[in-house]
Amino acid sequence: MRLSLAPPSDSAERKSLYKRLVEATILYAILFFFALLVGIPFLYMLTGSFKTNGQLFSWPVNLLAPEPTLNNYERLLSGEEIPYLQQMGNSVIIAVSQSALTLLFASMVGWGFAKYEFRGKTFLTIFLLFTFAIPFQVTLVPLFQMIVRLGLLDSFLGVILPSSVSAFGAFFMRQAMVSIPGELLDAGRIDGASEWGLFWRIGIPLSRGALSILCVLVFLAAWNDYLWPLIVLRTPEKFTYPVGLATLKGLYKVEYGMILGGAFIATLPIVLIFVAGRNQILDNLTIGAVKQ
């Protein structure tokens, strides 16, 4: 599928220019059609958050909000139904802590595997690869019992800790760190650096790119997670925002504009982070999965 529109030199070329123009039009039409399919539900979420229930459920469907009202946001943020601001704050605390812990564990174990030879290394690698294939649903019940026994039910730690050891993160960081030249480390050792110093001053700075991608992926997973926080958290003041939004939808009188407002302000920061780092993130999504 080529779209090159080189200038024509003779009649035969002109005919193929016509063909190319038609082809290009069709291709752009397809792309545009899918852009609408993806974009319109988002647009409807945004405009719907400025509508009353009556305007939202009326005919004909209006994608815009001709008479916008801020009432939904005022009532949502005032906390009269659920403490939504606090719930978003909880999500921030949980997602940030989980990212920090995951990055620390993953970069340390990745460094150990990438830069050292030790007894049991091959065994541990294969072992990790095999257990990696076990789906998390298997662990839910015993994890829940463990959280209860440790007294971590309805606490942030109960949400954060089990999700902070990521086998994917370990492999990801090992792949990123394996290419750091060993001579650099030997030079550091001659200068008297400790092994920890080598990791902290050479390993971490040289794998900043991989760390930032892993950070975004872990943050995103934690920010959007619903199942595990739903199991661990029990009081509205502790809920993360997805659990809060779900309770809002289950209320006796469903206030749809309010729910859409909550959905929108929770999605916006994520989209902004991705707009800022889109190329690096999108280009590297398949690291470790596809590139060997």
Add this chain to the structure above:
Amino acid sequence: MFGRGRKIAPYLFISPFFVGYAIFFLYPVIQSLQLSFYRQVGLGKAPRFIGFDNYIRLVSKDDLFIKSLTNTTYYALGSILIIVPLALILALILHSPKLRFREFFRFLYFTPNITAGVVVGIIFNLVFEEQYGLINNLLLAPLGVDNVRWLREARWIMPAIIILGAWKWTGINAIYFMVGLQNIPPELKEAARVDGATRPQVFRHVTLPLLRPILAFVLTIAIIGSYNLFAEPTILVGLEGGPNNAGMTMTMYLYTRGFRELKMGYASAIGYSLAVIILVLSLVQLILIRAFRED
């Protein structure tokens, strides 16, 4: 902290991860297997050994389990059949040289994937609304199709969830395919063209075979993702899965038995069944992709 020992250092580096892995993953995995042979209802109750009873009941007496298994498999097949060809077409278009606004389209198609499942569920409640919904009014009404009772009629619930899945996952799979296309050396296609192959032939005999590793990756992720499905259907039609439990997935069923009814042993057996299914499907898929290598 790590002083002299180049011998001990690696163990110190890997131990925080592996200690955490042992506590929060390996132990639960083993504990769950054990628990699946016991009957335990409620926290703090003494578990009673019942052998394979949980598994036997799941397969022979539990209609809802079979229902959730069928639903989830329906979703997996349906969404893969829609997502994979669509994503491949989009990737081929996005891969064409001199395309303008490539980054814009790529990013836009990707955004549903970074949106929380709960948020997607909330949005699609409005998309599938019977009287005032987007699909019935904007897509079907112009074609003269009567309102479809998407979330109220059992037979339409799974198609609705599949459409939601396609909306959420097609974009990222298109990006995976784009990576695959970028990794194909252009000389290969040019050589085939010089030898007189038409464009469809090049696609069929050069591009497609070389995309096989990416296809295997995409299918594996899709299978795992299907059996993980929880937030979107729960928000869309409720934990029971709507009329006739038509939208109940296996993870929703596990949650209901394990965390609503606190049937710990039974839920563990569901978890292990799920693990076996995912493993078998992933292997079958890999073998099939290998089998098509020499065709």
